[in-house]
Amino acid sequence: MGEQNHSAGKELQHRTRTEAPAKKNWHPQAYTLGAISNFMSTFLTFPIYKVVFRQQIHAMAVSEAVRQLWHEGPQYFYRGIYPPLLSKTLQGTLLFGTYDSLLCCLSPDGPHSLGHRWTAGLMSGVVEAVALSPFERVQNVLQDGRKQARFPSTFSILKEFNSYGLWGRLSLGYYRGFWPVLVRNSLGSALYFSFKDPIQDGLAEQGLPHWVPALVSGSVNGTITCLVLYPLIVLVANMQSHIGWQRMPSLWASAQDVWDTRGRKVLLIYRGGSLVILRSSVTWGLTTAIHDFLQRKSHSRKELKD
Template structure:
């Protein structure tokens, strides 16, 4: 009876760890799976992302945001898609790969305690923030329709950043808004990884098709994470959309400005949250399902070679 309480996913994890005892458990497979799953989901959800960003910056309704993009013309609808595609691919590579590597380092043969999940989540969020903040910074400037005339391309944005001087390039350029990004990424990865596997294991025990637990756990878990962190997401978007040496508000000033923009009511800061939930649900549901599918396929091939 005790063995029946272990889900197939847990058994797969334990067998994978036991295959190479004593070896460094820094699996390159986790990096590849993260890259593939995130790039696919990003391409599918980019239109939703752009509408959400306009809501966060201009505090407008969904219909108004869609109308604004329509009036700008179809040539601008996918403006900047290459940067989020690249950054999200790198994000998946770093997030899943670093998390898996740190988890294996903290507990090479398992089982993984909640503390191990938290530590690995925080550290992977830190790596992600350091590596990808510049990509997000440039993307948020490009997405702001108010800056299309002054900064029509990535090159014009980078040229502005590079004119600030060494410290200015970091604090007011590439890494402006870094601290809320770090908080968002660390908290987000910790919540996602801490609750994804238990939820997926519980659903798997219900006898559902293999892809359903991964899809549902990724979607539900990221939806909850998004609801918790949404005010921080709005703050990041507003901070990173600012440009110019003289017009760079501090973290506290940016938070006050966002608070005043939303009428000093927390519920109003969730305007546009429905689209964020939809995008995150689809993105991370697909990401989790694809990753789980490819992981099972890879393990099956290894078992066939062993036999």
């Protein structure tokens, strides 16, 4: 009986991802739960993210970063949380929704090949970068302790950006550091969606509860993807923390500056990586598990109606 239930569950999981995606893939509940899961994960892991950010900017140890935040006071501990809360909520909606829609266009009848998943993931990452890069830009300025006196609030940063001309608002303001963001998001989404299902299917064969493969797959896949692209994360954080016309080095100059300030050592580039593992495990594991659970419930209700 246990083997029959496992086989039925696996078959349902497979059909959920492959059957008629073009007809019933735009479920409002999927976007809602994706947004909620990203919102909760961002709030819970924001202190970890802020410590990681300080390490990326100042190349300091974990204890040093925590001590610096402690000395600044609790009133600044959650400073900068509103942009990531909003952006991650939008990300939960965009990421899965855009990916599913693009996958339907590339392969309406299924099954979806690795090439289809890679292409859809790559393109969804591009959409995500264009839509969410301004939020990340404001967030990185707010989290830089060196900017607290000059820019005490989000409004003060927006006022600074809007004082530039049209091109300045884009290149110096909201989309500062856009190209590494584009590469990071597109490759990250492509890697995540390409290998999420194979890992999940392999774990499902072990007879585990249906939510365990989704949780572990999202956690492992998100963590590996984040670590592979971690140098780009550090580069983006450093590029987007600068404000003003006087600090506008090129992409190559910014990358060279990060490399030089880290003593030309890969180990220092990856400082903060252990906390990224923890944050990515919680965020991507929770998001993947909720999204998979919703897909299963929606497919079950559809079968009952039919």
